[in-house]
Amino acid sequence: MENVVIIGSGPAGLTAAIYAARASLNPIVIEGMQPGGQLTQTSDVENFPGFEDPITGTELVTAMRKQAERLGVRYMMDEVTGCDFSGETKKLSLMVGDMLETRTVIIATGASARYLGLDSEQKLIGKGVSACATCDGAFFKGRPVAVVGGGDTAMEEALYLSRIASHVTVIHRRDEFRASKIMADRVLAAPAIDVRWDSVVEEVLDVAKGEVTGLRLRNVKTQAIDDLPVEGVFMAIGHIPNTAAFDGQLERDDEGYIVTENTRTSVPGVFAAGDVQDRHYKQAVTAAGTGCIAALEAERFLVTHG
Ligand code: NDP
Numbered sequence: 479m480e481n482v483v484i485i486g487s488g489p490a491g492l493t494a495a496i497y498a499a500r501a502s503l504n505p506i507v508i509e510g511m512q513p514g515g516q517l518t519q520t521s522d523v524e525n526f527p528g529f530e531d532p533i534t535g536t537e538l539v540t541a542m543r544k545q546a547e548r549l550g551v552r553y554m555m556d557e558v559t560g561c562d563f564s565g566e567t568k569k570l571s572l573m574v575g576d577m578l579e580t581r582t583v584i585i586a587t588g589a590s591a592r593y594l595g596l597d598s599e600q601k602l603i604g605k606g607v608s609a610c611a612t613c614d615g616a617f618f619k620g621r622p623v624a625v626v627g628g629g630d631t632a633m634e635e636a637l638y639l640s641r642i643a644s645h646v647t648v649i650h651r652r653d654e655f656r657a658s659k660i661m662a663d664r665v666l667a668a669p670a671i672d673v674r675w676d677s678v679v680e681e682v683l684d685v686a687k688g689e690v691t692g693l694r695l696r697n698v699k700t701q702a703i704d705d706l707p708v709e710g711v712f713m714a715i716g717h718i719p720n721t722a723a724f725d726g727q728l729e730r731d732d733e734g735y736i737v738t739e740n741t742r743t744s745v746p747g748v749f750a751a752g753d754v755q756d757r758h759y760k761q762a763v764t765a766a767g768t769g770c771i772a773a774l775e776a777e778r779f780l781v782t783h784g
Contacts, residue, residue, distance in 0.1 A: 479579050480506055482776050483570060485558050485723075486586035488515025489762045490752025492542040493769030494584045494776075499549035501777045506552040508572070513555070514539040515588045516717075516753070517762055519610045521638045526762050535612075538762065558587075558723045563745045566783075581783070582747045582776040585724065585736065586769060589717035589753040589760070594626070598682040599713075606690025607682060609713045611635040618643045618710040624693055626679055627714035628652060633661035635714045640670040647706060648673045651698060674706070682711060719754045733757055741772040747783070749775050 482498045484491045487509040498505035512518070517539045522532035529538075547553070560571040563583075570578045591609035593599060599607050608614040611625075615638060623643045625636045628650035640646045648665060653675045655662040665671055674695060681694040683705060692707045719735045721728075729737040729744035735757045736743055736750040743750050751772040752765035 479567065479581065480504075481580065481780060482506075482582050482584060482773070483508065483568075483578055483580040484584045484586060485570070486510060486515060486588055486752065486754075487513045487539075487543065487553070488517055488586060488588050488752060488765060489539065489542060490588070490754075490765040490769035490772070491515075491584070491586035492539065492546050493766040494586060494751055494773040495546040495551040495769075496542070496549060497770050497773030498584075498776065499546060499551045501773065503773075503777060503780065504550070504552075505773075506554060506578075507546070508554050508556050508558055508570075508578075510587070511555075511557050514543070519612055521612050521634065523762060535762075542766075560723055561727055563724075563727045563748055566747070568747060582749065582779055584741075584769075584772045584776060585721075585743070585748065585750040585754055586752045586765075586772070587720040587723070587754045588765075589719045591713060592716045592718050593713050594679060594715065596679065596681060598684070599679075599711075602682050602684055602690050605684075605688060606710050607713070608710065611638045611712050614710070614712075615639050615642050620644050621709040622647070622707065623710035623712065624649055624706065624708045625712045625714055626650075627716070628655040628657060629714065629716065630657045630661050631716075632714035633657045633665045635712050636665050636671050637661075637668065639712065640668050643670070643710070646671045647708065649677050649679060649693070649695065649706075650675055651678050652676065679711075717753065717760070721754060731757070741768055741775050747776075747779055 481503045482505040517535035520535040524532040557573040562569040624647045683692040736755040738755045741749045749772040751768035
């Protein structure tokens with residue numbers, strides 16, 4: 479029987495692991511199939527305190543992983559596919575390994591990129607449609623691309639792509655960005671980036687080539703339709719929390735985020751940290767902060783429940 483099983487290996491999971499290890503709880507981290515979480519897909523991180531110069535997301539999360547490892551944290555490259563939280567002993571089914579039994583669980587499974595849901599978009603994922611510029615941007619060297627969205631992710635993706643692509647068009651459904659002013663200003667000042675305001679994607683075009691050749695856009699104010707020739711399109715329209723493995727076991731809100739109070743979920747002994755329970759902030763540093771709280775809460779739970 480484990481004391482603490484931590485599900486997820488982004489900043490929330492790894493911070494929880496560091497704290498749980500230092501509390502002598504001998505935690506184990508189920509890393510998932512994309513170890514490191516979304517940080518590994520961002521480019522430079524310049525808002526995590528402690529680093530004078532920008533650090534890549536992968537470097538940051540690798541440093542956290544090594545720090546946790548040095549403290550004795552165990553890792554399992556596996557994925558939780560289901561759970562039973564009905565009894566005092568929590569049971570976790572794994573994709574590869576045997577079922578795990580544990581006294582407490584910290585869920586830090588993060589969130590995944592949201593897509594528009596158009597048939598034409600789904601058909602062309604990996605053929606010009608992507609949700610990760612740092613993963614796929616290099617394929618579009620010297621070619622025109624678009625980014626859909628108006629938040630910080632869209633700004634970050636557009637700026638990153640502007641250094642690779644021949645031109646970047648940001649498509650946003652309103653006439654002002656949601657992003658922070660500093661990021662929005664950088665995009666608006668970038669010579670290789672244009673913005674299509676008040677516009678939505680009606681269809682991703684492939685003109686029978688099986689690869690993206692353009693986007694059919696609709697102006698939501700004038701209803702005018704026009705086609706924008708691009709060879710890649712990056713979706714940056716927010717995220718969906720990764721909670722499928724916990725269906726029916728925990729209280730979630732209307733957008734699927736796990737409902738927590740100081741990381742405590744609706745089930746005693748089960749805690750959640752990071753983006754899977756955070757619909758507002760979603761920063762590496764806030765994820766790490768809630769990972770710390772979750773480990774402290776798990777420790778307290780184990781003490782008070784013998
Ligand atoms: P956000 O929820 O902040 O933004 C999503 C954007 O996508 C919004 O502009 C929204 O439009 C648009 N959108 C949503 N659904 C659709 C749709 N169906 N069709 C068209 N457009 C749509 O998500 P982000 O991923 O950008 O950011 C999440 C959080 O992470 C934020 O708190 C952000 O600050 C943070 N972040 C911080 C970074 C940094 O500090 N460097 C980098 C990246 C993210 P609308 O505005 O009209 O709602």
